[in-house]
Amino acid sequence: MPTLPEARIAELLVPYLGDTPTAPALLPQLSIYLDLLLRWNERTNLTAIREPEEIVRRHFGESLFAGLHLAPGLTYPASLLDFGSGAGFPGLPIQLLLPELRVTLAESQGKKASFLREAVRTLGLSTEVWDGRVEALLPAQQFDVVTLRAVDRMEQAVAAARLRVVPGGWLAVLASEPAPDGAVSLPLPSSATGRLILEQIPPQA
Numbered sequence: 330m331p332t333l334p335e336a337r338i339a340e341l342l343v344p345y346l347g348d349t350p351t352a353p354a355l356l357p358q359l360s361i362y363l364d365l366l367l368r369w370n371e372r373t374n375l376t377a378i379r380e381p382e383e384i385v386r387r388h389f390g391e392s393l394f395a396g397l398h399l400a401p402g403l404t405y406p407a408s409l410l411d412f413g414s415g416a417g418f419p420g421l422p423i424q425l426l427l428p429e430l431r432v433t434l435a436e437s438q439g440k441k442a443s444f445l446r447e448a449v450r451t452l453g454l455s456t457e458v459w460d461g462r463v464e465a466l467l468p469a470q471q472f473d474v475v476t477l478r479a480v481d482r483m484e485q486a487v488a489a490a491r492l493r494v495v496p497g498g499w500l501a502v503l504a505s506e507p508a509p510d511g512a513v514s515l516p517l518p519s520s521a522t523g524r525l526i527l528e529q530i531p532p533q534a
Contacts (some may be wrong), residue, residue: 331360331379334366336477338389340384344516345390349397351426358425358452359389363452366416366444373440375416391420391515391529395501395525396426398513399474402529404500405429410472412463412490413480417445419503424456433472445472455463463489472497479505497532503527 335356335450363384368376378384382505396419399409409429411420414434434456436442449456459466475490475498477483487502494500503515504520504523517521 332364332526333360333385335360336386337382338363340496341385342390344531345386345394346397352522354428355425359385359422361415361447362421363389365448369444369447370416373444375441375444388416388418389422391523391525392422393426393456394515395419395503396423398525398527399423399499400427401409403427403430403473406431407473409433409474409476410463410490412475412477412486412493413440415479418450418468419457419478419501420533421445421448421456422473423476424454425452428454431455431457433457433459435461435463435466436491437462440475462487462516471498473498475499476501476503491528491530492532496530498530500528500530504527 338356338359343515363381365374370379409420409430409432411434414420414436416435420432420434424430434445436445442458449458459474469470471493473495477486477490480486491500493531505523512526513523515525
């Protein structure tokens with residue numbers, strides 16, 4: 330028996346997805362992801378949020394919200410690097426929302442990287458897991474989108490992430506206040522202070 334019915338997951342995601350059409354597989358995959366995350370979180374500290382509905386709102390909803398805002402700026406084939414992915418946010422829900430996107434989840438902590446591999450396997454995805462520091466990627470490896478959310482030393486991480494974005498690509502940061510003008514507020518009741526900050530890296534002259 331799933332932790333939450335798919336209908337309840339859909340209801341919780343309305344503030345983030347609105348009436349945007351999504352693939353039929355999205356809700357079943359999110360249900361599987363939720364159950365797997367809760368099981369692993371009993372023995373491995375993947376997330377401090379343990380209440381299932383709050384996980385759907387804060388982790389799934391905010392990630393999908395970011396994916397929706399990124400989608401119009403993408404030209405396929407497109408690639409995304411999730412910098413410091415943790416338990417897969419926002420990269421893995423974005424992968425489920427945009428299955429044609431080539432996603433790499435970068436996570437240097439071994440237990441979290443193991444969870445990400447298991448999640449990718451269980452969900453039947455082709456998503457890549459990089460179990461090292463982003464700085465250790467080949468210098469030439471760049472991506473159309475780099476995402477960050479709740480990483481340590483955010484200022485330094487943003488600087489390192491910006492180097493991994495192709496010219497004309499996007500840096501997407503889910504962060505708390507303060508945020509620059511133009512940042513998109515996350516829907517309530519998810520977060521009173523959360524913001525999605527999108528920065529397009531200038532194309533080369």
